[in-house]
Amino acid sequence: MNKGAVLLCFVLGLFFVPLSHAFDRGEAGFAVSVDGLQIPFRVMGLTAMPGDTLTLSVPPKSRVKASSGRINQDGPKRWHWRAPDKGMSTLKITDTAGRVVELNIFVLRRAASVRNGVIDGYRMGNYPQEAYRGFEAYEPPEGFIEVTPALFDVYLSPHFQLKQFLCKQAAVDGKQFMVFRPELMLKLETILQKLNERGIAADTLFIMSGYRTPHYNHSIGNRKYSRHIYGGAADFFVDVSPRDGRMDDLNGDGRIDRKDAALVYDMIEGLSREHGWLTGGLGEYGSSSSHGPFVHVDVRGHRARWGKK
Known part of the structure; x- marks a missing residue:
């Protein structure tokens, strides 16, 4: 292989890096706050005592669903979730762009x-x-x-x-x-x-x-x-x-x-x-x-x- 070909391969190697090497920061693109804790990620673990109420601050018009426990809306940005007696509940928050944050909440x-x-x-x-x-x-x-x-x-x-x-x-x-x-x-x-x-x-x-x-x-x-x-x-x-x-x-x-x-x-x-x-x-x-x-x-x-x- 001549020097020109070697140089071309080297340059192509610089640009065509395997995608697996790219680091995904896991950020949702929007922030959720739970009892004042700012969560920027697509997934986060939290804990709650049985019967505790967590207050969520989310972007306006977001949809909030819970796999268990009680969820209710209190204003355009604020939701409350009441913990069940036991187990793990997943809260799914979806903003108007379809981006999702999942909160895995363990009841202690x-x-x-x-x-x-x-x-x-x-x-x-x-x-x-x-x-x-x-x-x-x-x-x-x-x-x-x-x-x-x-x-x-x-x-x-x-x-x-x-x-x-x-x-x-x-x-x-x-x-x-x-x-x-x-x-x-x-x-x-x-x-x-x-x-x-x-x-x-x-x-x-x-x-x-x-x-x-x-x-x-x-x-x-x-x-x-x-x-x-x-x-x-x-x-x-x-x-x-x-x-x-x-x-x-x-x-x-x-x-x-x-x-x-x-x-x-x-x-x-x-x-x-x-x-x-x-x-x-x-x-x-x-x-x-x-x-x-x-x-x-x-x-x-x-x-x-x-x-x-």
Whole structure:
């Protein structure tokens, strides 16, 4: 092949990039607000207590349907949804252009169902009854999602599914219990978008640790006020090429080490200075005998940093 032909192939390769490499941000093209939480995505997970009423703000003339619970309109932009006693309900909001937002709302089992640290044979352990330094984010959860395999693949946001955040603790009679914070999903989506903007073509993040029961958290020697027990934290790494359950060589130095976690940490630190960033914790970890390098993020509501040297 002559030099001209080689050059032509190279130029064509630049323009005809496979479409699979394009990152879909999962944005709906319009925003929905639920009790003041702004949701820009086509799909989002939320939680509610039995009988709770959630208030939705939607574009005028939108259609709102619920798979269960009661829905009623209160003005051109405002709707109210009353939660049923149990289960998961999907709210479908369709604007005048036909664009859709789906809200997967999990109705929680009341925390009072936990007796002596156990619910339906599943050992939860006990939450600290006194909030850390009086912070509201450290109040014990009001309830928990009853998780069966039928819920594993439910999306909590465009690129994250419920099963990614389950506690590593074994199920009992096919059931586990957990809770999550939708603000964490918003933060993880922002991180994933920024990674793709940087040329790291990830379709999700490998969640090494999401929710932990207080029992499991204690069993691994973690602090009693860990953000993981409140469903508001994730330990994660980027696992794209190869997809092998380990952090990728993000900085291209031929090694997988703490410097790769530091690259992600620095990127997130930059995001934290942008308007609208959800304040919380950020930590960087190196490898040990049980895991490779990873990054921690949470939505505790106040700034905390550790690990980065």
